[in-house]
Structure formats: structure tokens, C-alpha cells
Amino acid sequence: MCDQTFLAITFGPCDNCSQNKPLMNIYLKNEPINYCSLCVELMACQGLAKGETIHTLKAESETLKTKLEEERAKLHDVELHQVAEKIEALGQFVMKTRRTLKGHGNKVLCVDWCRDKRRIVSSSQDGKVIVWDAYTTNKEHAVTMPCTWVMACAYAPSGCAVACGGLDNKCSVYPLSLDKNENLAAKKKSVAMHTNYLSSCSFTNSDMQILTSSGDGTCALWDVESGQLLQSFHGHSADVLSLNLAPSETGNTFVSGGCDKKANVWDMRSGQNVQSFETHESDINSVKYYPSGDAFATGSDDATCRLYDLRADREVAIYSKESIIFGASSVDFSLSGRLLFAGYNDYTINVWDVLKGTRVAILFGHENRVSTVRVSPDGTAFCSGSWDNTFDLRNILYGFALYWHQGLYIGVLHHPVMSVP
Amino acid sequence: MTIRSDRDHGQRYRPRMSCLKKLEATVVQMQDPSTGVKGTDQKLNVTIIPHVITGQDIVAWITKNMNIDSDEAQAFGTMLVAFGYIYPLQDHKKLVLRPDGSLYRFQTPYFWPVQKWKAEDTDYAIYLAKRNIRKKGVLDAYEQEEYNKLHKWMNHKWDFIVMQAKEQYHAGKARQKADRVVFDCQERAYWIVHRPPPQTHSAMDYGLDRHIDPNAEEKKTYDYYRRIIIYTQQAVMRSRVKSSVSLGALAKYITTFKNHDPFLVPCLPSNPWQTDDDSYWELNTPDVEIPTKMRVERWSFSFYELLNDPRGRADFKIFLKKEFSGENLAFWEAAEELKWGTAASMSEKAEHIFKTFLAPGAPRWINIDGRTMGLTVKGLEHPHRYVLDAAQTHIFMLMKKDTFYRYLKSPVYKEMQKKAISPAPHNFSEAQLQQNMRNRRPSIDPIITWQKEQEEKAKAEAASGPKVRDRCMLKMLYLTSYVHMTAEQLVPIICIATSK
Numbered sequence: 001m002c003d004q005t006f007l008a009i010t011f012g013p014c015d016n017c018s019q020n021k022p023l024m025n026i027y028l029k030n031e032p033i034n035y036c037s038l039c040v041e042l043m044a045c046q047g048l049a050k051g052e053t054i055h056t057l058k059a060e061s062e063t064l065k066t067k068l069e070e071e072r073a074k075l076h077d078v079e080l081h082q083v084a085e086k087i088e089a090l091g092q093f094v095m096k097t098r099r100t101l102k103g104h105g106n107k108v109l110c111v112d113w114c115r116d117k118r119r120i121v122s123s124s125q126d127g128k129v130i131v132w133d134a135y136t137t138n139k140e141h142a143v144t145m146p147c148t149w150v151m152a153c154a155y156a157p158s159g160c161a162v163a164c165g166g167l168d169n170k171c172s173v174y175p176l177s178l179d180k181n182e183n184l185a186a187k188k189k190s191v192a193m194h195t196n197y198l199s200s201c202s203f204t205n206s207d208m209q210i211l212t213s214s215g216d217g218t219c220a221l222w223d224v225e226s227g228q229l230l231q232s233f234h235g236h237s238a239d240v241l242s243l244n245l246a247p248s249e250t251g252n253t254f255v256s257g258g259c260d261k262k263a264n265v266w267d268m269r270s271g272q273n274v275q276s277f278e279t280h281e282s283d284i285n286s287v288k289y290y291p292s293g294d295a296f297a298t299g300s301d302d303a304t305c306r307l308y309d310l311r312a313d314r315e316v317a318i319y320s321k322e323s324i325i326f327g328a329s330s331v332d333f334s335l336s337g338r339l340l341f342a343g344y345n346d347y348t349i350n351v352w353d354v355l356k357g358t359r360v361a362i363l364f365g366h367e368n369r370v371s372t373v374r375v376s377p378d379g380t381a382f383c384s385g386s387w388d389n390t391f392d393l394r395n396i397l398y399g400f401a402l403y404w405h406q407g408l409y410i411g412v413l414h415h416p417v418m419s420v421p
Numbered sequence: 422m423t424i425r426s427d428r429d430h431g432q433r434y435r436p437r438m439s440c441l442k443k444l445e446a447t448v449v450q451m452q453d454p455s456t457g458v459k460g461t462d463q464k465l466n467v468t469i470i471p472h473v474i475t476g477q478d479i480v481a482w483i484t485k486n487m488n489i490d491s492d493e494a495q496a497f498g499t500m501l502v503a504f505g506y507i508y509p510l511q512d513h514k515k516l517v518l519r520p521d522g523s524l525y526r527f528q529t530p531y532f533w534p535v536q537k538w539k540a541e542d543t544d545y546a547i548y549l550a551k552r553n554i555r556k557k558g559v560l561d562a563y564e565q566e567e568y569n570k571l572h573k574w575m576n577h578k579w580d581f582i583v584m585q586a587k588e589q590y591h592a593g594k595a596r597q598k599a600d601r602v603v604f605d606c607q608e609r610a611y612w613i614v615h616r617p618p619p620q621t622h623s624a625m626d627y628g629l630d631r632h633i634d635p636n637a638e639e640k641k642t643y644d645y646y647r648r649i650i651i652y653t654q655q656a657v658m659r660s661r662v663k664s665s666v667s668l669g670a671l672a673k674y675i676t677t678f679k680n681h682d683p684f685l686v687p688c689l690p691s692n693p694w695q696t697d698d699d700s701y702w703e704l705n706t707p708d709v710e711i712p713t714k715m716r717v718e719r720w721s722f723s724f725y726e727l728l729n730d731p732r733g734r735a736d737f738k739i740f741l742k743k744e745f746s747g748e749n750l751a752f753w754e755a756a757e758e759l760k761w762g763t764a765a766s767m768s769e770k771a772e773h774i775f776k777t778f779l780a781p782g783a784p785r786w787i788n789i790d791g792r793t794m795g796l797t798v799k800g801l802e803h804p805h806r807y808v809l810d811a812a813q814t815h816i817f818m819l820m821k822k823d824t825f826y827r828y829l830k831s832p833v834y835k836e837m838q839k840k841a842i843s844p845a846p847h848n849f850s851e852a853q854l855q856q857n858m859r860n861r862r863p864s865i866d867p868i869i870t871w872q873k874e875q876e877e878k879a880k881a882e883a884a885s886g887p888k889v890r891d892r893c894m895l896k897m898l899y900l901t902s903y904v905h906m907t908a909e910q911l912v913p914i915i916c917i918a919t920s921k
Binding site: 026040048067080151239276290292294314345346388 | 646761864
């Protein structure tokens with residue numbers, strides 16, 4: 001468990017204003033101090049001191065950045081593929097569509113699994129949010145949002161509610177009910193309020209808190225019951241497109257990826273940005289933690305997926321190929337972390353071997369870009385949502401469980417999937 | 422004749438569509454007279470269309486030059502067609518690449534999806550009007566609809582549009598027939614890409630525009646640099662680990678969990694999605710009596726796995742009960758509830774936790790060092806959701822480093838390992854699979870499961886209250902009978918004895 005925030009002091013009296021608040025651990029003249037976020041902000045915005053100019057500050061920031069790179073390079077003694085040499089290669093993969101869920105009339109933008117491993121919630125461009133029992137393909141609940149482009153949806157850990165949001169700049173929580181005829185919109189709770197579109201939302205370890213990311217460049221943590229803002233996270237200089245909570249027993253950190261090409265790791269308690277990685281060449285569309293919580297993967301518009309190691313504090317792998325030139329819109333790991341599923345804008349899904357860096361399979365079948373890829377909580381299947389709404393049902397081969405979910409109709413694997421070098 | 426060019430046409434670079442630049446580079450290569458795709462002249466009605474290529478030639482060229490196999494080449498080719506770099510001559514509305522003798526042509530660079538050039542409605546109106554002039558009734562139903570719509574919106578400049586359409590029509594007439602036919606095909610292909618017919622989509626559709634322009638220069642004021650300095654200083658001082666260590670740990674995680682990953686090793690008895698038999702889920706419910714061997718093995722991988730699995734946590738609780746140290750886990754759970762609970766319930770929960778676990782003489786007093794205890798108690802005067810962090814961390818590390826390993830060696834765990842079942846893999850025949858497919862069982866609604874869990878929890882809490890007191894009483898009775906003391910003399914001793 002790499003969660004260093006675990007051992008840091010994050011609540012108590014601020015060293016500057018002495019109020020009891022969540023604390024950020026920063027360094028002043030190489031001495032560690034604990035300031036509350038307000039004091040840090042004031043410190044950043046205070047006027048230029050004697051002898052300081054923008055150029056001196058710029059020079060100082062440049063030297064520090066070089067120093068950071070040096071520190072990172074010092075401990076870089078081995079590459080991932082060297083470590084992977086001892087691991088045996090994967091065999092052939094043949095994946096087969098198992099279910100197709102018809103029901104959305106427009107682009108599917110987001111999908112999330114329930115912890116019971118068989119239900120999913122999906123949202124689309126026309127404002128519809130549908131809860132399905134994917135195993136039986138029955139629709140269980142449907143909600144029509146008052147806005148279009150519902151880009152974010154999440155299932156609550158208890159299975160009793162769903163959260164969604166998009167162009168309405170809000171995140172709303174809909175408690176689900178056993179009565180199928182009940183109008184869910186009546187009990188809707190408006191939780192988050194951003195100043196621009198909501199790109200992603202996620203419940204924390206309970207139904208009571210929601211983490212959201214928005215096009216206005218911030219992430220925020222909200223209390224569901226009261227709609228109160230508990231913590232906000234500033235640091236991205238452009239739209240934040242995706243976030244993911246760390247799967248650790250402490251659950252104190254999360255990672256966010258944005259259009260400023262940065263992937264930032266945040267401490268949820270204090271709002272501090274603890275780590276940042278800027279090696280992508282274009283917008284980061286999706287971030288996902290490795291199952292152990294010690295690394296995370298990103299998918300970006302520069303047509304690569306990258307793996308960042310949090311303990312070594314560096315990028316350790318790039319998953320790319322010359323023939324892949326369209327951006328990756330969504331990534332997810334299999335249960336053991338060996339496979340990385342990535343959906344691309346060229347209508348395909350590539351499956352990467354995380355350790356060796358090679359592609360083990362490419363899946364066709366969608367007829368428009370793949371917007372979301374999610375592995376089920378027990379790792380038995382993964383589902384992909386796409387923007388297509390054309391019909392094409394063809395024959396299928398044996399293989400592992402996988403299923404597709406599309407705009408209007410069903411798209412199915414129409415080519416035998418081969419293992420490619 | 423197609424021109425080879427990949428200039429930006431002076432448009433602003435739109436990073437999300439940077440793939441277009443790469444596509445353009447490939448298309449230019451494909452049009453190379455010596456190394457590109459070989460074209461022929463094709464007779465279409467009366468005219469001869471030059472530089473026509475077949476689908477299979479395109480796929481073959483891509484396969485060879487990009488070093489990929491034909492399926493991927495076909496998918497790549499479809500993208501070229503979808504973006505309008507290549508257009509089909511037959512069945513022009515379906516923008517896919519067919520790997521057979523279907524005919525295609527390279528689109529002229531004038532009509533390439535240049536990065537910032539949005540296909541304007543005015544141009545579309547002119548195009549439709551022009552076609553209307555040429556021959557009435559030649560527009561498709563959807564085009565007619567669009568035409569009517571545009572006529573309504575752009576009524577104010579309709580004269581301009583009709584004039585432009587007439588000009589273009591006359592200019593077209595002045596061309597040679599072959600050129601005219603080719604140009605018409607190109608223009609038609611362009612509009613299919615940018616104004617897709619119904620039931621199809623346009624590849625140019627990239628979704629919503631980003632709110633903040635990532636190309637815009639960020640204002641570099643002094644606070645911008647200060648923030649970088651603050652962040653980088655803290656990042657430099659952060660402790661790091663050698664790559665070999667952390668990457669080794671990643672590899673180890675994969676090997677440890679390899680047998681538990683349904684994509685790598687089939688799960689037993691069978692994957693419900695493959696065989697339509699949900700025994701796998703039935704055998705692994707959170708409150709199952711006898712767990713499977715795989716599940717029990719997983720508990721030994723890390724403390725996180727044990728706690729995360731409700732069945733594992735329950736087993737751990739049994740072990741703790743035997744050791745009389747259940748208060749550690751109870752405190753940790755209560756602290757979690759505080760951390761993730763609603764803001765309104767915090768002070769009440771904090772008080773309850775203080776009374777139960779931290780106050781001197783509390784019934785389930787936890788053993789933490791004096792400094793942490795002091796910090797926590799002081800913080801509880803103004804409870805905040807992270808006020809128990811230090812204490813929770815301490816207790817968690819204690820459990821993780823000590824109790825967890827003792828649990829793995831304990832008879833409770835060893836017995837569970839023995840009792841755990843190992844289901845035999847299913848072997849369904851085709852007919853059985855068909856039957857399974859027809860009889861897919863629905864599951865209990867998670868809401869009901871949740872309500873049941875809450876009821877169980879409430880019962881457990883109500884039961885544990887008096888139990889703790891009863892234990893106190895029992896010990897007191899034992900001591901009074903064994904040692905001849907009065908009740909008053911015994912109270913302080915009992916308190917110390919019941920706190921662990």
C-alpha cells in the first residue's frame with residue numbers, strides 16, 4: 001500500500017492561523033510545516049517580497065522542477081519489461097459477446113456496475129439513465145434527466161441509489177425503489193453544483209459522499225444528505241475529464257485526469273495535490289487505479305495509454321502502436337491487473353498485457369466510438385458502451401465473457417479475434 | 422486528379438482531432454504514384470472515372486505498409502472512409518471499407534476534414550439549392566427536410582444562397598463532363614461525411630467542446646509560479662521507492678491474483694456469463710455459510726482483502742471474539758462510519774465513539790499510546806470527520822501487522838480452510854446451455870439485501886450492549902466469590918480488567 005497520506009498528519013491546528021482544520025503538508029524553506037488550505041492560498045497570492053520578481057520566481061520553479069526530475073531518476077534502476085521477463089506470456093484470447101442491452105436511443109456515454117456484480121447503470125446523450133439487470137437483460141429502472149449529455153453516472157455501494165449528471169452542471173442522486181411504477185425523479189436529490197459540465201462522478205466507500213469532477217477544472221467532495229461541499233480540489237488548468245478512487249483500506253486518495261495533460265493524485269482530506277504526472281501529449285480521457293492501488297493507468301487523445309507507478313513516482317509503461325492513431329476514451333484493468341482494456345475512438349477495443357506492454361487482442365464490433373469500458377466487480381466480464389446506433393447481429397465464437405451495450409441496437413463481434421504481436 | 426498535400430491550410434490546431442493529421446500523412450503516402458495504391462480507370466455510365474481503387478487493394482496496401490493484419494487494416498480503412506479521405510463510388514451513403522472489389526476514390530484535399538474548418542450551414546444550403554436547380558426532385562427525403570429547414574432559418578439570406586448556387590451551377594456546366602461527374606461525386610461524398618443521412622453517424626462528431634481551451638496560454642502571474650514552487654518542493658521531499666522494488670511488487674500482485682482472475686483462469690464452477698448458470702454468484706454471496714476455497718485463499722493475500730470481503734471480515738470477528746480483542750476492529754469500523762457518514766450525524770457518532778472506546782473506563786476501551794489518545798480526545802471537543810484519523814491509523818496498523826498474521830495461523834482460519842468447498846467445474850452440453858439461457862434467474866434486489874443487512878447490524882448492536890455489561894457483571898461476580906472484597910473495592914479493578 002503506497003498511500004503515504006496514511007501516515008501524514010492531516011487534521012489539527014494550522015501552523016499559521018492555529019485553527020483546527022484539514023492540513024496540507026508543505027515545505028517552507030526546506031522545513032516541513034502544516035498549513036490549512038486557506039493559509040496556503042494566501043501564501044501563494046501574497047505580493048512580491050523585496051528582491052523577488054516574476055523572473056526570480058520563474059527561475060526558482062524551473063530549478064525545482066529539474067531537481068524533482070533528478071530525484072525521480074535517481075531511483076530508476078529497472079524498466080517494467082525487464083521485470084516482466086520472468087513472467088510467462090499470455091495465451092490466445094478470444095472474447096465473445098454475451099449480452100446486448102437494447103434500450104438507449106442515443107449515444108451511451110457512461111456505464112457503472114453495481115457491487116452485486118450483475119446490475120449496471122448507464123447514461124446516454126438524450127438524458128436517459130437506465131438501471132439494468134445485465135444477467136437477465138431486464139430494465140429495472142429508468143430516469144429521464146432534465147438535461148442532455150449525461151456524461152457521468154455511478155451506482156451507490158449499497159445498491160440503493162444512482163448518481164448522474166452532465167450538462168446541467170449538477171450531480172443528482174436518485175434513490176432507487178422496489179416499486180417499479182414509482183417516479184424516481186420525485187425523490188431526486190441535487191447534490192453537486194459546478195460552474196460547468198459534470199464529467200465524472202463516483203461514490204466513496206458509502207452512499208453518503210460523492211466525488212465529482214467538472215469541466216470547470218475542479219474536483220469536489222460532497223455530502224449527499226445536505227448537499228454541502230466538503231472539500232474542493234484545485235490544480236488542473238483545464239477541464240477535468242475523469243477521476244478514480246484508490247482501492248485501499250484507507251481510501252484517502254484519488255486520481256484525476258484532465259485536458260491539461262496532467263494526472264493528479266489528491267488527498268481527499270485536505271484537498272492537497274500530492275503527486276502530479278505530465279507526460280501525455282494530449283487530453284487525458286480516463287484514469288483508473290491498478291487493483292493494488294500502487295499504480296494507475298490513463299487513456300488519452302494522443303492514442304496512448306500509460307501506466308504510472310505511485311511509489312516510484314514515475315511513468316513506467318506506454319501502451320501504444322504505430323497503427324493506433326485514435327484517442328483512447330476509456331481504460332479499465334482486469335481483476336489481477338494483468339490485462340488493460342482500452343476503448344478507442346476508432347471503434348475498437350484493444351486489450352494490453354500490462355507487464356509486457358504488448359497488445360494481446362483487438363476487438364471489433366462497434367460501429368462508432370467506444371465511450372466507456374468497465375470490468376465487473378468480480379472480474380467475470382466487462383461491458384463496453386459506444387456511440388453507435390446501427391444494427392448488425394452476427395455470429396459469434398467461444399471465449400470469455402464480454403458484453404456490449406450500444407446506442408440503439410446491438411453490435412456483436414463479427415471477426416475472430418486474434419492475438420497480435 | 423487528386424493533389425498530394427498535407428498543409429494545415431492555416432487552421433488552428435485542434436488537439437482532439439490530431440489523429441486527422443496522421444490520417445492525412447497516410448493518405449498522401451497511399452497516393453504516391455510508385456509506392457501507393459494502384460488505381461485504374463473505371464467506366465461509369467457513359468463517362469470514364471480516373472484513379473479508381475478497389476477495397477481489397479486498399480486493405481492490402483495498409484496491411485503491408487503498416488505491418489498489421491487484414492482485420493485491423495480493414496478497420497483502419499473504414500476510418501479513412503468515415504472521415505472522408507476515401508469515398509465509395511457505389512452505395513455512397515454507407516461509409517465503410519469493403520475488402521472486396523468495391524470501388525473507391527481518393528477525395529480531393531479541398532474536401533479533406535481540415536481541422537478547424539466546420540462545414541457551414543450556408544454552404545450546405547448552397548449545395549442543396551444547386552442540386553435542386555440542376556434537377557428538381559433529385560434530393561432525398563432527408564435532404565429535402567434539411568433544405569426546408571434551412572430555407573426557413575436562412576430566409577434572410579436566401580437570395581444570396583440562390584445566387585451562389587446558380588453561379589456554381591453555371592461554373593460546373595462550363596467544365597468537361599468527366600470532370601463534372603468527378604467533382605459531383607467528391608462534393609456529394611463530402612456532404613455525406615458532414616451531414617450524415619438518418620440512421621448513420623458522422624465521424625466528425627467528437628462530442629462536446631471542451632470548456633477551457635487547452636491551447637490558450639495560461640496567464641503566468643507570480644502566484645502561478647508560487648503554486649508551482651509550493652507543489653514541487655513538497656514533491657521533491659516526498660519519499661520514493663526504487664523502481665525495482667515497486668515494479669516487483671506490481672508483478673507480484675499479478676502473479677498472486679492470477680488464479681483469481683476470471684479472464685486468465687476459468688472460475689469455478691463456471692462463469693455465469695458463459696453458461697447462464699449463476700452458481701458462482703450463489704456460492705460467493707457476502708453472507709454465505711461455507712465459502713469457497715478460492716475465497717478463503719484470497720483472504721490470506723492481504724489484510725485489505727480480508728476486510729474487504731464481508732464473509733472474511735465476519736470470520737476475522739469470530740477470531741477476535743475468541744481473543745477478546747474485538748474492540749480494535751469495532752473501533753476501526755466505527756471510525757470508518759464516521760469518516761464516510763453524513764455531515765449531520767458526525768457529532769453524535771463522535772460522542773458515541775468516545776463513550777464506547779476512548780473514555781477512561783469505557784466498555785470497549787482501545788489501547789493506543791498516550792500521545793495519540795491525547796490528540797484524539799482534544800480533537801473530539803470540536804469533532805470533524807477526520808478527527809479519529811490518528812487513532813484509526815494506529816489501530817489499523819496494529820491489526821495489520823500483528824493480529825492479521827495471528828489470525829492466519831489460528832485454528833479459526835485453518836478450520837475454515839478445511840471446511841471451504843471446492844466446486845467442481847460445470848460441463849454443460851449444448852442442450853443444457855440452451856436451457857440455461859431460457860431459465861436465467863433474477864436476483865434479489867440489492868435494496869432488499871441492504872435493508873436486511875441494516876436490520877442484522879441493528880440487532881447485533883442492541884445485543885452487544887447488554888453483553889458487554891453482562892461480561893462485566895460476570896467478572897465481578899467471579900471476583901467477589903473468589904476474593905472477599907466489597908463491591909466498591911472491586912469497581913476500579915473490574916474497570917481495568919475489562920479494558921484490554
